[in-house]
Amino acid sequence: MNVYDSTRMQDALESDGYTPTPDLEDADLVLLNTCHIREKAAEKVYSNLGRIRQLKNKRAETARPLMVGVTGCVAQAEGEEIIRREKAVDLVVGPQTYHNLPAIVARAKAAGPQVETEYSVEDKFEHMPLATNKQVRSRGATAFLTVQEGCDKFCTFCVVPYTRGAEVSRPQSQIMEEAKSLVSAGVREITLLGQNVNAWHGTGPAGTEMQLGELLSDLSKIDGLRRLRYVTSHPQDMDDGLIAAHRDNDCLMPYLHLPVQSGSDKILKAMNRSHTAREYLDIIEKVRTVRPDIAISGDMIVGFPGETEEDFQATMDIVQQTNYAQCYSFKYSMRPGTPGAEMDNQVDEAVKNDRLARLKALLDQQQLAFNKSCVGKTIEVLLEKPGRNAQQLIGRSPWLQSVVVPAHCGQIGDLVTVVVTQNNANSLLAQPVGASS
Ligand code: SAH
Ligand code: SF4
Secondary structure (H helix, E strand, O other): HHHHHHHHHHHHHHHHOOOOOOOHHHHOEEEEOOOOHHHHHHHHHHHHHHHHHHHHHHHHHOOOOOOOEEEHHHHHHHHHHHHHHHHOOOEEEEOOOOHHHHHHHHHHHHHOOEEEOOOOOOHHHHHHHOOHHHHOHHHHHHHHEOOEOOOOOOOOOOHHHHOOOOEOOOOOHHHHHHHHHHHHOOOOOEEOOOOOHHHHOOOOOOEEEHHHHHHHHHOOOOOOOOEEEEOOOOOOOOOHHHHHHHHHOOEEEEEEEOOEEOOOHHHHHHOOOOOHHHHHHHHHHHHHHHHOOOOEEEEEEEOOOOOOHHHHHHHHHHHOOOOOOOOEEOOOOOOOOOHHHHHOOOOOOOOOHHHHHHHHHHHHHHHHHHHHOOOOOOOEEEEEEEEEOOOOOEOOOOOOEEEEEHHHHHHHHHHOEEEEEOOOOEEEEEOOOOOOO
């Protein structure tokens, strides 16, 4: 979502005369779009700011002073504290105020440091200009599209409900308009985004509420759109309509990112996840029944307060039973203001490290096995970018793996049919159908 937000901020600033530069030294304005989900991500912001301060000091007496801003969830969570801690910062802008960015930058230039962390997601989406065709083209054949923001679930480890605010769904018409504009500029694959994307329940054209399965069906009718994905889902919102969409909608890629976090019912309860391990496995089974080739992905947390070795074994068990194609795993990170941070049974860092290593080894093994199982298959690949050399292009399989193909297979933006010839830990190699490897 931060990638999507960054592109939308760029769009807003380009309409105000800014252009992006890959060179920090060349910038007039630097915005750090930040993540607050784990402590490590939040701390990175301050180390980066320290580096940028040196550049700002160097430029202070020149004709091109440097402006520095912090946006995103660290901005939302820490507000003015950021300016107190790091004097180089001119603006602090929370995730719901991006549409005002050009005005906030102008105010900071004229009147000194600005902090804007007021909530109004609806306002943001109504006032954000659509990206121009040129802007979309510069970003390639795939695009993100936020359909839902915020969260009402309050898992006890998570800061999202505090930084992104309450759950808000964009109306169907707004999403369709943005999707059509992306496709008309050449986008072939859209990934719908939301902290709880499958909780999306926007207003439809008839004024009644729609669910995500129906939205996916409407989007798949857009001429020229070939692939749809959505991320991230919560097990509680995995309704039958959405599961059926995986059976009925060819555009919808056979890939489901459905985090479970833990395999222990005791820990799931302490996390306030509102489902059991069995219920999660039942959903996976339902989805696999309607779409046997679906790849399952997820997120896991080890070392949540109170997690015993037995609880951790239950996590290893649910991973064994789910058999992930790909899965992220994290050490529990204490976040200020969340109930988890108040719990007095925190797990030792060394125990967390040990469990994370064991879990990662199992997940790596599953990912490798999944990639291996693709060798010999004929698959469709959407070509996305140049490869390491002029003889190669890199695309994505339906299951989100990177696939390296010979450049003569097609052009960026093409969907090509290839045979997988080899696998690596994180990617596949393929040749056009009929060619020998
Ligand atoms: N809404 C999604 C997840 C959003 S946050 C869901 O409910 O599944 C993305 C991932 O970051 C989470 O799935 C979780 O695994 C991880 N995460 C969130 N807070 C964390 C914390 N305090 N410590 C470690 N990992 C965390
Ligand atoms: Fe965080 Fe996801 Fe839980 Fe919401 S549902 S609180 S975003 S982990």
